[in-house]
Amino acid sequence: xxxxxxxxxxxxxxxxxxxxxxxxxxxxxxxxxxxxxxxxxxxxxxxxxxxxxxxxxxxxxxxxxxxxxxxxxxxxxxxxxxxxxxxxxxxxxxxxxxxxxxxxxxxxxxxxxxxxxxxxxxxxxxxxxxxxxxxxxxxxxxxxxxxxxxxxxxxxxxxxxxxxxxxxxxxxxxxxxxxxxxxxxxxxxxxxxxxxxxxxxxxxxxxxxxxxxxxxxxxxxxxxxxxxxxxxxxxxxxxxxxxxxxxxxxxxxxxxxxxxxxxxxxxxxxxxxxxxxxxxxxxxxxxxxxxxx
Amino acid sequence: xxxxxxxxxxxxxxxxxxxxxxxxxxxxxxxxxxxxxxxxxxxxxxxxxxxxxxxxxxxxxxxxxxxxxxxxxxxxxxxxxxxxxxxxxxxxxxxxxxxxxxxxxxxxxxxxxxxxxxxxxxxxxxxxxxxxxxxxxxxxxxxxxxxxxxxxxxxxxxxxxxxxxxxxxxxxxxxxxxxxxxxxxxxxxxxxxxxxxxxxxxxxxxxxxxxxxxxxxxxxxxxxxxxxxxxxxxxxxxxxxxxxxxxxxxxxxxxxxxxxxxxxxxxxxxxxxxxxxxxxxxxxxxxxxxxxxxxxxxxxxxxxxxxxxxxxxxxxxxxxxxxxxxxxxxxxxxxxxxxxxxxxxxxxxxxxxxxxxxxxxxxxxxxxxxxxxxxxxxxxxxxxxxxxxxxxxxxxxxxxxxxxxxx
Numbered sequence: 001x002x003x004x005x006x007x008x009x010x011x012x013x014x015x016x017x018x019x020x021x022x023x024x025x026x027x028x029x030x031x032x033x034x035x036x037x038x039x040x041x042x043x044x045x046x047x048x049x050x051x052x053x054x055x056x057x058x059x060x061x062x063x064x065x066x067x068x069x070x071x072x073x074x075x076x077x078x079x080x081x082x083x084x085x086x087x088x089x090x091x092x093x094x095x096x097x098x099x100x101x102x103x104x105x106x107x108x109x110x111x112x113x114x115x116x117x118x119x120x121x122x123x124x125x126x127x128x129x130x131x132x133x134x135x136x137x138x139x140x141x142x143x144x145x146x147x148x149x150x151x152x153x154x155x156x157x158x159x160x161x162x163x164x165x166x167x168x169x170x171x172x173x174x175x176x177x178x179x180x181x182x183x184x185x186x187x188x189x190x191x192x193x194x195x196x197x198x199x200x201x202x203x204x205x206x207x208x209x210x211x212x213x214x215x216x217x218x219x220x221x222x223x224x225x226x227x228x229x230x231x232x233x234x235x236x237x238x239x240x241x242x243x244x245x246x247x248x249x250x251x252x253x254x255x256x257x258x259x260x261x262x263x264x265x266x267x268x269x270x271x272x273x274x275x276x277x278x279x280x281x282x283x284x285x286x287x288x289x290x291x292x293x
Numbered sequence: 294x295x296x297x298x299x300x301x302x303x304x305x306x307x308x309x310x311x312x313x314x315x316x317x318x319x320x321x322x323x324x325x326x327x328x329x330x331x332x333x334x335x336x337x338x339x340x341x342x343x344x345x346x347x348x349x350x351x352x353x354x355x356x357x358x359x360x361x362x363x364x365x366x367x368x369x370x371x372x373x374x375x376x377x378x379x380x381x382x383x384x385x386x387x388x389x390x391x392x393x394x395x396x397x398x399x400x401x402x403x404x405x406x407x408x409x410x411x412x413x414x415x416x417x418x419x420x421x422x423x424x425x426x427x428x429x430x431x432x433x434x435x436x437x438x439x440x441x442x443x444x445x446x447x448x449x450x451x452x453x454x455x456x457x458x459x460x461x462x463x464x465x466x467x468x469x470x471x472x473x474x475x476x477x478x479x480x481x482x483x484x485x486x487x488x489x490x491x492x493x494x495x496x497x498x499x500x501x502x503x504x505x506x507x508x509x510x511x512x513x514x515x516x517x518x519x520x521x522x523x524x525x526x527x528x529x530x531x532x533x534x535x536x537x538x539x540x541x542x543x544x545x546x547x548x549x550x551x552x553x554x555x556x557x558x559x560x561x562x563x564x565x566x567x568x569x570x571x572x573x574x575x576x577x578x579x580x581x582x583x584x585x586x587x588x589x590x591x592x593x594x595x596x597x598x599x600x601x602x603x604x605x606x607x608x609x610x611x612x613x614x615x616x617x618x619x620x621x622x623x624x625x626x627x628x629x630x631x632x633x634x635x636x637x638x639x640x641x642x643x644x645x646x647x648x649x650x651x652x653x654x655x656x657x658x659x660x661x662x663x664x665x666x667x668x669x670x671x672x673x674x675x676x677x678x679x680x681x682x683x684x685x686x687x688x689x690x691x692x693x694x695x696x697x698x699x700x
Contacts, residue, residue, distance in 0.1 A: 029460075036491045044480055123475040125440040128463035129492055139479075289442050289456065291388060 026130055033129035037137035045142050052143065059146030063100075066218060067092060067154050081222035086161040087250055088220060093155025094174070095217035095242035098181025099210070100148035102189065105182070108138045109189040110203035113196035116288065125289070132281055135193065164249065173245045173263065180266035181241030185210055187273035188236065194277070194284035209236060217242040221255050229255050237273060240266040377449065378576060379414040379437065379544065384446035386432050386600075406432040408600035409446065416543070417574040419566075421591035423581060423692070429600040430580040434548050437578070438468050451543060464493060467537030471549030474533055476521045482532050483517040486539060493540040500539060507535035510565050527558030534562065538569070545569070547579040551586055563589050596692060603695060612661040614695060617686035621645065621657040621665060626677035628653050634671055644668060653679070661686050 045052050070092065074085045083091075112135055115121040124134045164170065192206025199205075213232070221229045221243050233239040233256055247254050248263035386407040392400045407429040414420055424430055435441040436448060439455030439462050448455060453462045468475065476485040490500045508514055511531040521529060530550060537545060547566075551559045567590060569575050581587060587594050587608060594611060596604040604611055611617075623632070631647035632655055645657040645668060659668060665683050672678055 023461075033492060036488060040477075040480065040484055040488050044484060118473070119470075120473055122435065122440050123468075123470065123473060125459065126438050126463055126466070126468040126475070127492060128460045130460070286442075289440065290444075 030130040030133040033133040034137045037134065038140040041137070041140040042142055055141075055143040056146045059143045060150050061146075063096070063147045064150040066096070066215065067150065070218070081220040083220040083222070086158050087252075088218070089154050089158035090162060090250065091220060091242055091246050092218040093151055093153075093158050094177050094246050095181065095214050096151030097148055097155055098151075098178045098241050099185050099214040100144065100151045101178065101182040102185035102210075103147060104141075104144040106136050106186050106189040107141060107144055109136060109193040110196075110206055111135070111138065112193040113200035113203050116197060117200045121288065131285060132190070162250075164251075170249045173249055176264075176266055177242065177245040180245075180270040183267075183270035184237055184241045184273050185213070187270070187277035188213070188238075190274075190277035191280045194280040197284035197288045209238075213238045213241075221247075226255060233258075237269045240269045377413050378416040378418075378451060379578070380412075380447075380449045381433075382411050382447040383409045384411070384433075384436065384448050385409055385444045386429070386436060386441060387444040405600050407436070407443075410597070410600070410602050411446075412595060412602060412605055414576060414578060416576055417570070418593060419570045419577040419579075419591050421579055421581060421587035421594040422597065423584070423587060423594060424597040424603075425692075428597045430597060431548055432600075433597070434468075434546050434578070434580060438466060438546060439463070464540060465543050467540070467542035467545045469530075469533050469537045469545070469547045469550055471530065471547070471552040474521060474529055476529070476532055476536055478522050479520055481518045481520050482513065482524075485521065485532075485536060486517075489536055489539050495540050499541065503539050503541065504535070507538060510568065511535055512561065527554045527561075530554060530558065530562060531565075534565065538575075541573075542575065544576045544578065547577065547581075549580055549582065551581060551583050559583070559585075566590055596695065611695075612686060612691055617661040617691040617694070618646075618658040619661045619663075619665065619686055620648070620684040621659060621668060621672075622682045622684060623655050623657065623672060623676075623678060624680040625653045625655065626679055629655075629676065631655060632657060632672060632676060634668065634675075644671075 067089075070080075070085075070088060073080060078084070080088060112121070115124070115135070121131070124131050127134065188209045189206065192202065192209065195202045195206070213236070216224070216228075216232065217238060221239070229239070229243075233244075244254060244258075244263040245266055248260060254262075384407060385405065388404045388406055390402055390404050392402070410429075410433065422430055422433065432441065436443050437450055437455060439459035442456040450462060451465050453465070455462050476482065477488070486504060489495070495503075508517070511534060513528075513531060513535060516524060516528055516532065519528075521532065524532060534547075534550070545566075550566075551562055554562065563586065566577060566579075570577050570590075577590070579586065579590070592607065594604070594606070594608050595602060596611070604614060606614075631650050632645065633647075634644040636644045644663075645659045647655055648658050649656040657668075659665070669681060672681075
């Protein structure tokens with residue numbers, strides 16, 4: 001009796017279905033599943049091109065209003081918190097682009113709570129791919145490219161108008177910040193989603209960190225209270241998504257006393273945040289599977 | 294029904310919690326084949342019928358199409374363990390519910406949704422799982438699919454521990470939730486299916502065969518380009534069933550598959566499931582409130598209440614256990630006082646009980662297990678009989694009566 005069980009346990013070659021299950025790395029499986037679901041949504045979006053173009057422009061315009069606000073302020077003042085318009089444009093461009101990338105990739109994560117409430121999470125749990133990938137790719141919205149576009153435009157404006165003595169390190173800092181920043185925002189999205197397993201209406205808390213966080217980062221740290229700056233540096237490491245690297249590029253002092261090389265920790269901080277968020281997600285999913293609510 | 298189980302050898306058995314001696318069996322993996330001793334003859338017969346059919350079909354059809362397929366070897370090896378294709382031993386699921394009691398204090402109390410359930414389902418069986426709302430049906434299904442982790446006991450599906458190897462199991466099971474769709478709400482059916490195809494890594498030809506078959510049998514041709522949200526409930530259910538079968542699952546779980554469907558849709562779904570089970574030998578476990586589902590589909594029925602298995606056996610056996618009555622409706626030539634028939638063996642109990650008299654028509658109840666023919670003969674001899682019909686018992690009432698009789 002033990003034998004057939006053992007045979008089935010140790011490999012796919014005897015699975016009755018012709019397409020045997022193979023143990024594949026979960027990470028890769030997740031990425032593949034994400035790609036499949038994303039491709040499907042993109043295809044379905046592209047079925048209505050005009051509608052897509054309009055929503056894309058809508059997203060672009062709505063998010064661009066944030067920068068219009070800043071422009072309006074500068075019609076009355078020459079500097080905000082000691083920063084000129086191009087300098088603020090750099091902060092804005094970095095954080096808006098990083099957040100835009102993350103919002104594009106993980107923007108549907110705040111629907112986890114709703115899925116727990118109405119039970120549709122169960123339908124994801126019976127599919128052979130990681131739940132996180134399915135949740136993240138759900139309703140993948142290409143129109144969110146609008147936010148990235150406006151972020152990049154503002155970033156471009158800043159780079160053209162700013163007079164910076166570029167070094168290789170400073171040049172490296174820009175892509176690193178966008179990627180690291182996207183990862184940090186992503187970690188917050190995932191951790192927030194994990195929290196929604198416990199408190200199903202918590203998506204607003206998460207939004208205050210993500211959408212609120214990106215607005216915060218668009219202004220220089222000098223306009224905020226020091227405790228708040230410390231909070232987004234050491235507790236929720238949003239400062240690594242824009243302030244610290246941008247201030248390094250600008251050659252400015254960070255209001256919280258930190259050595260200058262800390263700006264280079266952005267990828268490490270991002271990796272750490274993602275790791276913690278992953279653990280939180282697993283804990284959340286596990287608690288869902290043991291409580292069913 | 295206190296004390297030991299009242300075993301009814303022909304039709305099934307009543308069960309009490311934890312009396313089958315398997316509860317302490319946890320560490321004993323791979324021992325499934327020996328646990329079948331509590332199964333009754335009735336079921337055994339059903340299994341072998343199913344299996345033969347299933348194998349024949351495989352030899353003639355499946356294997357020819359896929360000469361290199363590993364079907365044969367696996368079937369033989371798992372056939373030995375057939376008795377435990379799905380096996381539960383003392384499975385429990387306890388939820389902890391917290392309630393606010395005062396400002397900071399919280400009251401905890403346990404809800405035993407599933408309270409020590411043990412059963413075996415053989416490959417190719419079609420089993421109905423019934424019980425009132427909140428009895429633990431859906432919780433059991435969720436544990437069998439790996440959605441929920443059991444709090445205790447041992448559970449295996451095709452040799453896999455569902456909660457530990459959920460994604461691995463997902464390739465071998467199909468799940469249909471009557472209340473919610475597994476399809477993508479905003480996308481046309483065809484897109485959902487295409488995604489399933491890639492997600493489950495279904496080989497191209499097999500996918501096309503399965504899809505064509507489902508489209509034909511479930512009448513989906515015209516619906517393929519329609520977004521799921523625009524489908525009616527019955528159409529969506531058919532779409533869901535097709536989606537659950539594209540990857541050739543060995544087990545199909547259906548949680549309330551006919552809920553809210555109209556008569557025509559119900560019939561379509563039932564016919565399809567019947568054929569699926571007969572032709573492919575797919576094991577089917579379905580929960581339902583509609584007892585016609587069970588009557589038409591399932592050779593075996595399990596009744597669960599308060600998380601415990603109350604009955605496991607054939608539908609006929611359920612009538613006996615529930616002391617259900619059939620109804621003889623007779624039309625007499627004229628209005629007469631209620632018919633009285635003394636019991637055939639001369640005992641005190643009359644053979645029929647007049648339930649209702651309405652002019653010349655009378656409703657006479659008699660035990661479901663008793664034969665109607667001698668009663669009819671005696672009535673025809675003694676009374677001016679014009680017409681008659683026999684009505685089968687309402688199983689809902691049977692189950693309700695069963696619940697009443699248990700503490």
